[in-house]
Amino acid sequence: MPRPIFATINLGALRHNLAVARRRASSSKTFAVVKANAYGHGLARAARALAEAEGFALLDLDEAIGLRAAGYRQRILLLEGFFSPSELPLFAEHGISAVVHAREQLRMLRQLPKDAALDVFLKLNTGMNRLGFTAAEFPDALRALQSNPGVAKIALMTHLSDADGASGVDWQTAVFDRLANGLDLARSLANSAAIFRFPETHADWVRPGIMLYGCSPFSEQSGSEVGLVPAMTLESQIIAVQHLRRGDTVGYSRLFMADRDMRIGVVTCGYADGYPRHAPTGTPIMVEGRMTRTVGRVSMDMLCAELSDIPEALVGSRVVLWGEGVPVERVAEAAGTVGYELLCGLAARVPIRERD
Numbered sequence: 001m002p003r004p005i006f007a008t009i010n011l012g013a014l015r016h017n018l019a020v021a022r023r024r025a026s027s028s029k030t031f032a033v034v035k036a037n038a039y040g041h042g043l044a045r046a047a048r049a050l051a052e053a054e055g056f057a058l059l060d061l062d063e064a065i066g067l068r069a070a071g072y073r074q075r076i077l078l079l080e081g082f083f084s085p086s087e088l089p090l091f092a093e094h095g096i097s098a099v100v101h102a103r104e105q106l107r108m109l110r111q112l113p114k115d116a117a118l119d120v121f122l123k124l125n126t127g128m129n130r131l132g133f134t135a136a137e138f139p140d141a142l143r144a145l146q147s148n149p150g151v152a153k154i155a156l157m158t159h160l161s162d163a164d165g166a167s168g169v170d171w172q173t174a175v176f177d178r179l180a181n182g183l184d185l186a187r188s189l190a191n192s193a194a195i196f197r198f199p200e201t202h203a204d205w206v207r208p209g210i211m212l213y214g215c216s217p218f219s220e221q222s223g224s225e226v227g228l229v230p231a232m233t234l235e236s237q238i239i240a241v242q243h244l245r246r247g248d249t250v251g252y253s254r255l256f257m258a259d260r261d262m263r264i265g266v267v268t269c270g271y272a273d274g275y276p277r278h279a280p281t282g283t284p285i286m287v288e289g290r291m292t293r294t295v296g297r298v299s300m301d302m303l304c305a306e307l308s309d310i311p312e313a314l315v316g317s318r319v320v321l322w323g324e325g326v327p328v329e330r331v332a333e334a335a336g337t338v339g340y341e342l343l344c345g346l347a348a349r350v351p352i353r354e355r356d
Contacts, residue, residue, distance in 0.1 A: 003268050005236040006351040008323070009041050013214050013229035014049035020227055021208040022052075024195050028202045029054040031077055031188070033209035040343040041213060041232055045354060047072060050212065057207055061087055061096070068094045077121060080131070085111040092116040092150075099123050099157065101131040106141060112150030119153040120145060121188065124179060126172040128161040138179050155186040160201065163193035164217045169201055193217035196226060215328055215339040222327035232343055233323025234274075234350070238265035238287065238315055241307065250304055251296030256281050263307040267319050270301040274346040275321060276335040279303075283334040286320040287313045 022030055032053035038046030043063060047056065047070070055075030056067060064076045081098040082088060085108045091098055092113060100106065101123040112118060122145060125132030133141045145151045158176050160169050173189065180187060188205035190198065195206050196217065210216075214223045214230035223230055242265075244250070244258040265287060271277035275298055283294040285305045295304050307313045322328040328339040335342075 011049040013231040025202040025206040028206045031055040031057040031207045033057045040346040106144045116150035117152040121155045121157045124158045126158045126175040157188040234321040236269045238317045240266040256296040272300045279335040
């Protein structure tokens with residue numbers, strides 16, 4: 001019999017969250033961001049649920065070709081573009097759009113097949129300082145694309161670094177708008193946070209990512225607080241119950257010491273399943289539908305939850321690690337990370353079930 005741990009992917013939640021993004025940016029087209037195996041949810045299943053999006057955005061060329069082979073005809077954009085001239089015929093053959101963000105890519109584009117018709121998104125570096133052309137480099141980059149007979153449609157894009165934070169977006173959009181002014185080219189700026197907070201950034205294409213999976217882009221709010229539904233629920237069971245006396249310790253390094261008599265449940269979930277090892281005592285967890293806390297250090301295959309106030313909890317009791325009832329954002333916050341990492345880090349050994 002397999003270990004009683006699994007993740008449920010709620011396809012209806014994915015559709016709901018896409019609808020939220022499209023409603024908030026109703027005048028824009030939507031690239032559903034499905035990189036990192038759809039943030040751990042599974043590319044194939046996420047694409048089925050997100051099929052109403054006008055486009056998909058991801059990183060891997062083979063995955064993009066796989067989407068085409070599966071029958072998806074909408075726009076597909078590779079967010080890091082191409083890495084070698086040898087990839088260019090495949091981009092053209094399968095109608096895949098590429099982000100162009102570096103001078104080296106402009107040189108590679110000179111090797112486009114003569115009959116190619118490649119759509120590109122020219123990326124501006126407006127302050128993220130990761131990928132993209134600076135304001136000084138932009139005019140030459142645009143001219144290089146416009147003069148290349150193999151380049152078909154050109155769009156402009158940038159990435160907002162603090163749409164979820166205090167500095168906002170004005171300092172970046174001012175740069176973008178100055179460079180794009182007077183150009184009759186489609187534009188894409190908004191990520192999940194900007195879709196919620198900055199409608200002026202919605203432009204022609206928005207790129208919702210984390211919000212599609214029911215996770216809030218804002219540290220101070222959970223997904224449910226902004227109208228989203230968690231798409232992934234990780235759950236397991238109690239496999240043993242221990243009765244502690246005051247002064248007893250729990251787990252490796254004796255990090256937790258009972259300050260009173262108490263009950264704890266051993267849960268079959270650990271860092272080899274993708275649960276964060278550095279999650280401290282007090283991380284929220286749900287047992288039998290009631291919130292409680294973890295105690296002690298997370299092990300490879302097990303962790304412990306306090307049961308003192310849940311007398312009905314026994315061996316076999318249902319445990320929710322994150323998802324429905326336990327916002328992944330709160331688990332991540334306790335562990336000093338972000339929900340993105342937990343969702344993307346779900347281990348391959350955890351079985352996945354689908355629910356519509």
